Amino acid sequence: MSRQFLRFVIAGVIGFVVDAGALYLAMKAGAGPYVGRVISFLLAVFATWQINRRYTFDRQTDRSIWREWHEYLLAMAFGGVCNYAAYVVAIHMLPDASWTPLAAVAVGSIAGMGVNFLSAKLWVFRGARR
Structure with a gap:
């Protein structure tokens, strides 16, 4: 399980890069x-699903890819609630700086x-x- 968790963490780091990069692009485009x-x-969920299904876990071939995606999205939504709550708290607690959203994404990701x-x-x- 430790090897699997390490692969999950690596996928999470890649997901973090996607998450943070997309956040800054979205904010630059006018989204708050x-x-x-x-x-x-x-x-980020889509990116980590692609990595986790190929490298972290063996994909189960008896289920459709769409069902797997929907289950993964729902599963990540549970962690996403923890993630987003920690992100919002960090946004409010950290100083207003250009690095604040990045730090808040990191706090949320770990949570x-x-x-x-x-x-x-x-x-x-x-x-x-x-």
């Missing part, structure tokens, strides 16, 4: 830090990681061999 975060979170790993392992990719 809250709407931008919803957009960036969805993009949701454990919930996300367990829901992916025990529900979405249950029975994976890795």
Whole structure:
């Protein structure tokens, strides 16, 4: 399980880069830090799903890819609630600076990681061999 968790963390780091990059792009396009975060979170979930289904867990071939995506999105939404709550708290507590959204995304990502790993392992990719 430790190897699997390490792969999950690596996927999460890549997801963090996608999340933070998309957030800054969304904010530059006019979305605020809250709407931008919803957009960036969805993009990060898609990116981590692609990585986790191929490298962290063995994809179960008896389910449709659409069902797997919907289950993964729902599972990540549970961790996403923890993630977003921590993000909002961090936005309010940190100084108003250009690096604040990035730091808040990091705080949120760490807050949701454990919930996300367990829901992916025990529900979405249950029975994976890795």
